[in-house]
Structures are given as structure tokens and as C-alpha cells.
Amino acid sequence: MTEFSRRSALVGAAAAGALLVPGVARADTVTKFPFPTTSELTVLVTGDAGTGSASQYAVTEAARRVLAEERLSLALGLGDNIYENGPETPDDDEFAEKFERPNAGLDVPWLMALGNHDNSLLIPGDGSWLLRGNNEVGYHERSPRWWMPSRYYSVALPEDDPVAEFFVLDLNPLTAYLPKLLYWAPYGPYMRKQREWLENGLANSRAKWKFVCNHYPYLSNGSHGNAGAYDGVPALLPHANGAYVKKFFDDVVLGRAQFMLAGHDHTLQVLKPTPATKGTIQVVSGAAGKTSSHGGGTNEAYFQRFDTLGFMLLDITSSSVGLRVYTVDPSAQHAELAFQRQLA
Numbered sequence: 001m002t003e004f005s006r007r008s009a010l011v012g013a014a015a016a017g018a019l020l021v022p023g024v025a026r027a028d029t030v031t032k033f034p035f036p037t038t039s040e041l042t043v044l045v046t047g048d049a050g051t052g053s054a055s056q057y058a059v060t061e062a063a064r065r066v067l068a069e070e071r072l073s074l075a076l077g078l079g080d081n082i083y084e085n086g087p088e089t090p091d092d093d094e095f096a097e098k099f100e101r102p103n104a105g106l107d108v109p110w111l112m113a114l115g116n117h118d119n120s121l122l123i124p125g126d127g128s129w130l131l132r133g134n135n136e137v138g139y140h141e142r143s144p145r146w147w148m149p150s151r152y153y154s155v156a157l158p159e160d161d162p163v164a165e166f167f168v169l170d171l172n173p174l175t176a177y178l179p180k181l182l183y184w185a186p187y188g189p190y191m192r193k194q195r196e197w198l199e200n201g202l203a204n205s206r207a208k209w210k211f212v213c214n215h216y217p218y219l220s221n222g223s224h225g226n227a228g229a230y231d232g233v234p235a236l237l238p239h240a241n242g243a244y245v246k247k248f249f250d251d252v253v254l255g256r257a258q259f260m261l262a263g264h265d266h267t268l269q270v271l272k273p274t275p276a277t278k279g280t281i282q283v284v285s286g287a288a289g290k291t292s293s294h295g296g297g298t299n300e301a302y303f304q305r306f307d308t309l310g311f312m313l314l315d316i317t318s319s320s321v322g323l324r325v326y327t328v329d330p331s332a333q334h335a336e337l338a339f340q341r342q343l344a
Helices: 003-016 054-067 094-100 130-141 189-204 243-253
Strands: 041-046 074-077 110-112 153-157 164-168 209-213 259-262 268-271 281-285 301-305 309-316 321-329 334-342
Touching: 041 054, 041 281, 054 309, 054 321, 054 334, 110 164, 164 189, 189 243, 268 321, 268 334, 281 309, 301 321, 301 334, 309 334
Parallel strands: 041 074, 074 110, 164 209, 209 259, 259 281
Antiparallel strands: 041 309, 153 164, 268 281, 268 301, 309 321, 321 334
């Protein structure tokens, strides 16, 4: 059994015991695009892409042009994969409209995370119908590129001697507009199992570089803001202001992973590590389908843009991690290298 299969199986076993979340989605009926076997990785990082709009198509076409002379290893989709409400079933036509057709030619595994729009109940993006996200887990069995074998999972690459491990989280139970109770509660069985899984995974990972990937940023200067102060929601509503997200990252992630990757804010941000983050770097890449605005945040940044579409590329080796940020002109479908830095 492979490294990522073992981890996924652990997740599935925990989830199946709750009788609410599916176990590991199998892919017996589809041949998946293979994971890379080299120790040098080029990873496409996108978020909040799933609009099916001209903007999404412009970003993916620009990415294809940049990558025409490079070898893409892997792609990340950091949530809000199917706007505005998430898919109705694992066979929903929106998967073709908002994922397959826009990403044609980017034929690598796409590690997908669940976002608030993927779990909508009453209004778009309320994140309150968590079972809706299971339709995206089910789609794992139907697509060669979509990788979501469970609601949270990890992938270590290359398998035999990993240089990087990507831990893909589902923090939607911590941020739903309607507070979650019992199994889905912030300290209920689902999040407790996920926390234990991540603690053990980070502690036991053989990879030099550890990336914690999810939809919600710990830090952001965009319109949603930092965890614990999302959207200006008062402290008496911790399920909506990201206080539970902040606590999760404070307890488990900071200082244990070198990188936090998120979307949610439709911006491009590379924030500086601080003593408060224990050296962990926050990256926000949520501009693959929409743009947003500056939220007035004062987190120090290496780079930030709030008014443009774009994507990022990670260049990973056994000795370094580099990051490139590309902004995209939607009319020309042209990418411009706006920022480049060796982060580690």
C-alpha cells in the first residue's frame, strides 16, 4: 500500500465509524493520472477557481502557457471548487463545467480541498451542509485528475523518499455559519480525529517540507481577514469568526509545518513568518476565478495583490522551496511573473 493510500485509509476508517462521512473513495473505475516519482516538483497552486467563468478559463489558459516548457508535477485546488453552492451529486454536470473543461491539458493529480461554497445549505457559501461536501469525495471515483479520497488526507512525494508532504484539511466544521453540534462540533469526534491524525502525520512525516493545505487562512490581509476575526464577526460567534480555526492552527500547525496554503480571500498573498507563527509561512492563493479587495490587514508581506486574477507555482527540491506568483490579464489570457522568491 502506498504512503498516501495508508494515510487515506486511516482517515476513512475514522470517518466510517461515524456513519455520516464516507470512507475512502475508491477509483477502481477510472485510471488516475500518476503521481510524480522525481524529487524535483513543480506544483500549481490555485484556489477559489470553480466558477466556470471566463476568468477561470483565462487563468488556466495562462497557466498552460507558462507550463508549456516545464514539467508540471501536481496541482492544488484550495477549496470553493464548485461555485456557488457545491455539487448536488457526484455526477453533477458542474464538475465538467467548472473543473474538467477549464483544466484540460493540466493532466496531473489535483489535490482538492473543501471550501465553504462546496458545503452550502441556505445561502451560497454558508458552509453549513457538510454532507454536501461528500459529493466531491465521490467524484474521486469518476475523474483521472480530481484527488479527494476522503474529506481530509495527505500525499507524500515521491513515495519512496518524499521531499514534500501535503496535508489537505477539512476545517469547514469550524467555520459554518450555523454552529455545528455533536459529531461535527468543533471539539466533536470528527474534528478530534482530524486533529489527532494531523498531529501524528506532522510528527511522523519523512518529508523535509510539510505543507498544510486548506481553504481558510490563518493570516490574511484580504477582505475576510485573520482567523479569529473573519469578516469582523464578534468574538461571541466563534463558529463564524474563525476562532476555532485559529485555535486549531495554534495548537497543531504553527512551528510544525513550514507552509500554510489557503484560499478563501480572492487575493494573492505571501506573508512573512513571524515569532507568532513560529516560522511557518502563510500563502494565500485564491484568485483563480474571482478577485477581491484589501481588508485593511497589517500582516507583513513579501508580496500581495488584491485586484488581479492569478496563480502560483511552487518549485520544490530536497534542499529548497521556491515560489513564483503570476498575475493574469483576463482579456489576453496572459500571465506575468509578478513575484519570485526562495522561501526555504
